[in-house]
Amino acid sequence: MISKNQIKFVKSLHQKKNRLEHRCFIVESTKNVLEILSSDYEIVQLFATKKWIEFNSVDVKVSVNEVVEKEMSRISALKTSSEVLVVMRMKERIEKMSFEGVNIMLDDVRDPGNLGTLIRICDWFAVKNIYLSTNSVDMYNPKVVQSTMGSLQRVNVVYADLVNLLDSVGEEVDVFATVMNGENIKNIKVNNNSLFVFGNESKGISEDILSKIENRITINKFGNAESLNVSVSAAIILNHFCN
Amino acid sequence: MISKNQIKFVKSLHQKKNRLEHRCFIVESTKNVLEILSSDYEIVQLFATKKWIEFNSVDVKVSVNEVVEKEMSRISALKTSSEVLVVMRMKERIEKMSFEGVNIMLDDVRDPGNLGTLIRICDWFAVKNIYLSTNSVDMYNPKVVQSTMGSLQRVNVVYADLVNLLDSVGEEVDVFATVMNGENIKNIKVNNNSLFVFGNESKGISEDILSKIENRITINKFGNAESLNVSVSAAIILNHFCN
Numbered sequence: 001m002i003s004k005n006q007i008k009f010v011k012s013l014h015q016k017k018n019r020l021e022h023r024c025f026i027v028e029s030t031k032n033v034l035e036i037l038s039s040d041y042e043i044v045q046l047f048a049t050k051k052w053i054e055f056n057s058v059d060v061k062v063s064v065n066e067v068v069e070k071e072m073s074r075i076s077a078l079k080t081s082s083e084v085l086v087v088m089r090m091k092e093r094i095e096k097m098s099f100e101g102v103n104i105m106l107d108d109v110r111d112p113g114n115l116g117t118l119i120r121i122c123d124w125f126a127v128k129n130i131y132l133s134t135n136s137v138d139m140y141n142p143k144v145v146q147s148t149m150g151s152l153q154r155v156n157v158v159y160a161d162l163v164n165l166l167d168s169v170g171e172e173v174d175v176f177a178t179v180m181n182g183e184n185i186k187n188i189k190v191n192n193n194s195l196f197v198f199g200n201e202s203k204g205i206s207e208d209i210l211s212k213i214e215n216r217i218t219i220n221k222f223g224n225a226e227s228l229n230v231s232v233s234a235a236i237i238l239n240h241f242c243n
Numbered sequence: 244m245i246s247k248n249q250i251k252f253v254k255s256l257h258q259k260k261n262r263l264e265h266r267c268f269i270v271e272s273t274k275n276v277l278e279i280l281s282s283d284y285e286i287v288q289l290f291a292t293k294k295w296i297e298f299n300s301v302d303v304k305v306s307v308n309e310v311v312e313k314e315m316s317r318i319s320a321l322k323t324s325s326e327v328l329v330v331m332r333m334k335e336r337i338e339k340m341s342f343e344g345v346n347i348m349l350d351d352v353r354d355p356g357n358l359g360t361l362i363r364i365c366d367w368f369a370v371k372n373i374y375l376s377t378n379s380v381d382m383y384n385p386k387v388v389q390s391t392m393g394s395l396q397r398v399n400v401v402y403a404d405l406v407n408l409l410d411s412v413g414e415e416v417d418v419f420a421t422v423m424n425g426e427n428i429k430n431i432k433v434n435n436n437s438l439f440v441f442g443n444e445s446k447g448i449s450e451d452i453l454s455k456i457e458n459r460i461t462i463n464k465f466g467n468a469e470s471l472n473v474s475v476s477a478a479i480i481l482n483h484f485c486n
Binding site for chain 1: 274356360363364365366367368369370392393394397462463464465466467468469470471472474475478479482483485
């Protein structure tokens with residue numbers, strides 16, 4: 001059972017302003033839910049179908065609300081609702097501004113699926129930090145969370161003024177802007193800590209950020225596609241430079 | 244203006260069975276439309292807003308139907324309809340079964356966004372052929388077309404019985420299955436023609452196909468993500484092996 005107030009509350013978390021007000025976000029589908037429950041995020045509410053509860057034994061500190069599919073579809077942010085949904089507490093973020101190892105920076109990335117996929121890719125390549133411009137999509141957007149496929153809690157995501165942040169990066173970090181006409185990545189070796197910067201899906205990296213970066217790199221093109229998707233580009237670059 | 248019959252016809256093309264019956268498919272958004280109009284696909288109908296017609300001079304053999312946004316949203320397959328939509332004729336495909344250069348094979352890829360992105364990636368790396376199992380998503384699905392970002396007409400997409408096809412591949416082609424526990428791609432050199440096989444989004448490559456492939460390869464993992472998206476994996480592998 002789920003009360004009208006619970007429905008109203010969970011649905012309100014589909015919107016960023018309500019997530020910020022309540023300091024809560026939702027996570028759906030088994031893989032994502034089980035991963036976040038095994039992390040140090042605090043659980044607030046759990047809703048699941050009878051079938052899900054029977055097949056998954058979870059040890060949580062809150063009561064399990066058994067709901068029917070119809071109720072689930074009312075609170076879900078997905079087109080096809082999952083069998084489980086949890087409300088989690090946002091963590092008070094002590095933002096670690098570290099550039100050790102390989103890091104990425106995203107300027108104005110707007111598509112939730114792209115950010116979720118990028119978080120998943122960073123988790124695969126053990127990239128610890130993603131720096132995002134404040135106008136980028138919210139990491140707690142339900143579609144971002146969904147596309148992370150359980151990687152959300154393992155990557156440090158920091159929203160910041162990227163121009164200021166770039167000014168603070170020391171010489172021990174090599175910064176690279178990914179552009180359409182830079183140096184072929186296959187000709188570049190990185191021995192230092194590194195920061196790879198990616199831009200908006202259609203406009204690329206904004207001028208105020210690009211002007212601060214000397215090194216410009218490009219993925220070698222053999223055919224005719226105009227561009228590659230930002231998460232695809234990041235995956236290629238991280239695979240190339242992570243060793 | 245658009246008639247009721249036109250609306251009914253265009254909307255019917257959102258479904259695969261109607262596309263097959265009429266041998267037509269739809270293409271939306273400026274980039275995709277301009278690219279397909281410059282190809283050798285035959286145009287059947289064009290619908291666009293007044294604004295779009297003013298800003299884009301297109302030379303087509305059919306009359307341009309000016310429509311208002313509300314009409315466009317009725318025929319569009321996109322959440323946010325574009326300012327232009329064309330109905331194109333499917334080509335009678337003379338299916339070229341060539342394995343020259345680098346090729347990919349997709350077993351049971353179901354997500355339209357994945358196939359569209361894969362076609363775009365193949366266009367970037369000049370991969371000429373994509374072989375798809377017959378249970379994979381239709382290349383003319385509007386969401387596939389949308390995610391190709393104009394690359395649809397430059398890649399040869401062939402639906403086939405993959406088991407039979409693999410039996411016909413000669414020794415001049417190196418076949419690689421991408422799996423979770425194969426040889427690190429960085430240890431592999433390919434001098435021959437090559438065929439890289441990718442599996443379903445959740446189940447991977449099916450057993451009857453996998454059993455026909457000796458070489459198993461994997462993208463090196465450094466972190467904890469369980470897997471990578473199929474289009475991301477393909478991009479990394481194509482970047483690695485295209486030279």
